[in-house]
Amino acid sequence: MGEKFCVEEVGRGYWGWMSSMGPGELVEIGGRMNSERYLEVLKDVMLPSVRVAYPEGQIYLVHDNSSVHKSKIVKDWLNSQKDITVFEWPAKSPDLNPIENLWGQMVLNWDSSEIRSKKNLDNEVNKTWELLRNSDTCFNMVSSMKTRLQEVIDSEGYPLRY
DSSP states (O other): OGGGEEEEEEETTEEEEEETTEEEEEEEOOSOOOHHHHHHHIIIIIHHHHHHHOOSSOEEEEOOOOTTTTSHHHHHHHHHOTTEEEEOOOTTOTTTOHHHHHHHHHHHHSOGGGOSSHHHHHHHHHHHHHHHHTSSHHHHHHHTHHHHHHHHHHTTTOOOOO
């Protein structure tokens, strides 16, 4: 998998992806995410921005089992993309999804005293996302996947400590 491991998530009104190189593109999602909007984000944001970071080779995509991710139009489009491999992901497994931990790190790094308006929230989200670009956080999260998977096996599927 290495550096082409790409996970994405919709969190707190934003969509973003990450790889072991760090956070990728982050976009605000206006309103509720639906299948059409998600497909638009995949086509117009995810694929082009991943290709900037990784101009060649296979893209390994992890997304959870949200109904938006599993919709027919999204599955059909992903199946038509020969350079994208989608990993099947267990339901209700946030402890396995590194980007869930990235969202958690973002919240820990926010200055909550600054979040008093939508504009301030946007500023804080973007500032924190950029700070995480200059750290080993994503590399460490992706590198820990083999250990996390073994821990799930060892715990017989019970939640992990993450």
